[in-house]
Amino acid sequence: MTKPSFVAIAFFTLLQNAAAHYYFPHLILNGTKTPEFKYVRDVAPAEGEYTDPDGYNGKEAPVYGEFEDRYMTEVRCGRDAAKSAATTETAIVEAGSEVGFRIKEFNDPAFNNGIFHPGPAQVYMSKSEDLATDIGDGDWFKIYYLGPDSDTTWATDRATQINFTIPETTPPGTYLLRLELPFPIKDWPGHSQWYVNCAHVDIVGNGGGKPGPTIKIPDDYSSYDEGIGMTTDGVDYNIGLNKYQPPGPPVWRG
Template sequence: MPFYDIYSEDVRCGRGASKSGEETKTAEVFAGDEVGFVVGRSAMEPLEPHLIYHNGPGQVYLSQSTAADVREYEGDGNWFKISYHGPTNDSWWSTRDQTGMNFTIPDSTPPGQYLLRVEHLYVRYPIGTTQFYIACAQINVRPPRNGTVGAKTPSPEYMVRFPGGLAVPEYMYEWPNTRLTEYKPPGPALWTG
């Protein structure tokens, strides 16, 4: 279900996510691996197909755990963006009608435990009406499988904290969409390693 409150701590990983972290498994991921999230459904939606049907971008962030165990980390530290799924042209979002978003963990991501956050935004013009679809996974990032790339730490200009806020121009909300390639995604620049 959509989330609206950009000032709530739940905008980090979704409603009540920090309360369920201890009960969630941590996935092993190698830097350089392609991973992804698939669309779930709410109780009010039909069973099939599960598609992103709102107009808007998708973004993916990592936040290295400041706790010894990521299951105890609430995401209140720094986040850096590792993937952006924007418009394919001036009238179509690349996420529209997709079953999820795939992306690559940068090769130079430092090993350690992270929260991996995916968001899809249904961009809307009036402030406070943009819909956030958010989920997180707990991952343990291991060095690349080929072992050839050294770890780099993202510098401060790539960092952001949640909660935060955003607004979009009215023309990007009206249907049919126009001038989407002018959209500037929220948050910091994309960190590629």
């Protein structure tokens, strides 16, 4: 494995200390931004993360670490997200409709840069018998992927929300709806940044579909996956992105 250079280390340190992180506390329903953390599980701030009166509260810090560590269970829904499960409301969503997640907007407009550490956006769902106690250790299937829009740029760059459609044949019931937006770091396992949030949804419709294939999170991710460690020759943060392969299973479209 290639060792990170001094420049890479300095670059990563700058990224970690920059006030350019973000999170997605708003679920978008019927084209409308719902209140912060009404339908999205609240998350805990990261210790030592930059905070100020303009709204930075430490919750915007990413999750990062080796996927082989138990700590990475936080990549399911965010830091301590399960602790807010019982107080998170559940949104009724019709299968086949468009929903989304919107980024947190801060008081100081100078910090409202949208997705400043862009990467691929992926959306997963996991059927839940009891959202109030679900810790995200069930089976996850992918319903959306947004990758690069050119060989050198990500489609998520500076975006403020991620919109997608719930597959029309999704079986009715309650689900965790999970957005992940990793910021890949080439050849440096354990240092990719993960921006993740989970909403509670109750899907209504005729169903009939059989979602899959499914994975476990974080069990079926690896720090050495091409889509996480950028291990493919010629692919880097903003180079050769047309060859990028995202982590996880293929998208289930219903």
